[in-house]
Amino acid sequence: MxxxxxxxxxxxxxxxxxxxxxxxxxxxxLIPEEWFIRKSTFTGQETFFPKDLIxxxxxxxxxxxxxxxxxxxxxKLSPLLPDYEMRKIDLMKRNIVSSVVLQRFASGxxxxxxxxxxxxxYFYVVDKLLQAGEMSMEEGEQLLQTMRExxxxxxxxxxxxxxxxxxxxxxxxxxSVPAEFYFESGVKLIARLSVTECIEQLKGKLV
Amino acid sequence: MDQSIKPDLVINGVSSAWxxxxxxxxxxxxxxxxxxxxxxxxxxxxxxxxxxxxxxEELDSDGLMKVEGHxxxxxxxxxxxxxxxxSLRGEQLKLNGVLNVGGDCEIEVFDAEGAFVVKGLxxxxxxxxxxxxxxxxxxxxxxxxxVRQASKSAWxxxxxxxxxxxxxxxxxxxxxxxxxxxxxxxxxxxxGNRVIIGKGCNIGKVEYxxxxxxxxxxxxxxxxxxxx
Numbered sequence: 001m002x003x004x005x006x007x008x009x010x011x012x013x014x015x016x017x018x019x020x021x022x023x024x025x026x027x028x029x030l031i032p033e034e035w036f037i038r039k040s041t042f043t044g045q046e047t048f049f050p051k052d053l054i055x056x057x058x059x060x061x062x063x064x065x066x067x068x069x070x071x072x073x074x075x076k077l078s079p080l081l082p083d084y085e086m087r088k089i090d091l092m093k094r095n096i097v098s099s100v101v102l103q104r105f106a107s108g109x110x111x112x113x114x115x116x117x118x119x120x121x122y123f124y125v126v127d128k129l130l131q132a133g134e135m136s137m138e139e140g141e142q143l144l145q146t147m148r149e150x151x152x153x154x155x156x157x158x159x160x161x162x163x164x165x166x167x168x169x170x171x172x173x174x175x176s177v178p179a180e181f182y183f184e185s186g187v188k189l190i191a192r193l194s195v196t197e198c199i200e201q202l203k204g205k206l207v
Numbered sequence: 208m209d210q211s212i213k214p215d216l217v218i219n220g221v222s223s224a225w226x227x228x229x230x231x232x233x234x235x236x237x238x239x240x241x242x243x244x245x246x247x248x249x250x251x252x253x254x255x256x257x258x259x260x261x262x263x264e265e266l267d268s269d270g271l272m273k274v275e276g277h278x279x280x281x282x283x284x285x286x287x288x289x290x291x292x293x294s295l296r297g298e299q300l301k302l303n304g305v306l307n308v309g310g311d312c313e314i315e316v317f318d319a320e321g322a323f324v325v326k327g328l329x330x331x332x333x334x335x336x337x338x339x340x341x342x343x344x345x346x347x348x349x350x351x352x353x354v355r356q357a358s359k360s361a362w363x364x365x366x367x368x369x370x371x372x373x374x375x376x377x378x379x380x381x382x383x384x385x386x387x388x389x390x391x392x393x394x395x396x397x398x399g400n401r402v403i404i405g406k407g408c409n410i411g412k413v414e415y416x417x418x419x420x421x422x423x424x425x426x427x428x429x430x431x432x433x434x435x
Contacts, residue, residue, distance in 0.1 A: 019349075019385060020349065021385075027313045045380060
């Protein structure tokens with residue numbers, strides 16, 4: 001698919017930022033190198049950016065730069081988690097996450113709520129396990145809680161989700177990979193899911 | 208062994224060593240590092256060759272130095288000749304001599320006296336250049352840039368006569384920044400907020416937002432005011 005591109009000059013005019021700021025953000029690695037696309041035009045070489053990505057990123061930087069230093073900001077914008085955001089209504093429309101999940105876990109949010117990529121990921125993982133028929137709705141709640149609480153701690157490092165059950169009592173764990181683990185007898189490993197893989201799958205669906 | 212205590216590396220004379228993590232590195236003479244190396248301080252005198260990446264908080268190089276990978280240094284002082292095949296990244300860089308970078312160059316504060324070639328993008332916060340020889344970069348992106356020619360001595364004139372490469376001029380395809388103050392510069396495009404085109408410049412096109420000053424002897428193809 002051909003991406004919508006925006007030239008550097010248009011970008012600066014639209015956002016009211018200067019060349020210096022843009023280069024500064026690039027130096028601080030707030031804007032990834034891959035987004036700088038060089039193309040030749042009739043006026044010579046020009047730099048272009050993927051429009052949706054760069055506009056969202058610049059809004060984010062401008063919103064947050066008053067509260068955080070640029071270095072702190074760089075940590076926030078983890079390169080592993082892409083900067084996709086989506087409104088709940090679009091999420092339903094595009095059928096990325098089944099409506100059952102949204103009804104159950106996000107019924108409190110209005111249609112216009114914008115979810116960050118992390119949130120989309122949580123829903124996606126829950127949806128995946130539910131669809132596989134391995135998990136009940138109640139457990140889904142538990143999983144969502146676990147992801148929300150502990151996933152950010154990995155800070156973009158790869159991790160696996162482990163779902164076990166013993167005598168009907170279920171529990172979830174997030175572990176960094178590679179890791180080996182062994183359980184006492186009677187524990188049933190129901191699912192082990194690579195979150196990194198889920199991120200990739202989800203990215204594929206969003207683009 | 209306590210992991211926080213890193214060994215030092217000292218080379219005197221002609222020798223080579225493997226890379227790794229070091230505290231202090233001091234090389235006097237002809238030293239070769241065979242692989243990637245990281246250190247807290249790196250002090251090189253003489254001829255130094257690194258067959259990999261160099262990461263150091265402080266770098267002091269006198270003489271000839273060649274890095275075949277990437278160079279990343281917090282604060283560096285380079286006197287002499289430095290070649291980096293990969294990219295160069297740093298907080299502060301003071302150059303007295305010649306710098307060659309194969310990839311991109313990202314420095315917060317760049318003070319250069321001498322000559323340089325950057326094959327990729329030269330991205331700096333503040334950049335002060337005093338040219339003795341030719342400065343060249345494909346693209347320059349800065350917050351502030353000032354380019355001056357170093358005072359002409361009889362020697363430099365001789366050099367220039369022998370080797371046209373030593374003409375103290377800055378060449379770039381594009382220069383973009385907030386504050387741009389140029390002399391003896393040749394560029395296709397200059398884009399900035401406040402732009403001063405001084406003597407000896409030959410610029411194809413200038414796009415400015417707030418201010419443009421052109422020295423009478425400078426050649427500017429077209430000056431365009433853009434934005435608000």
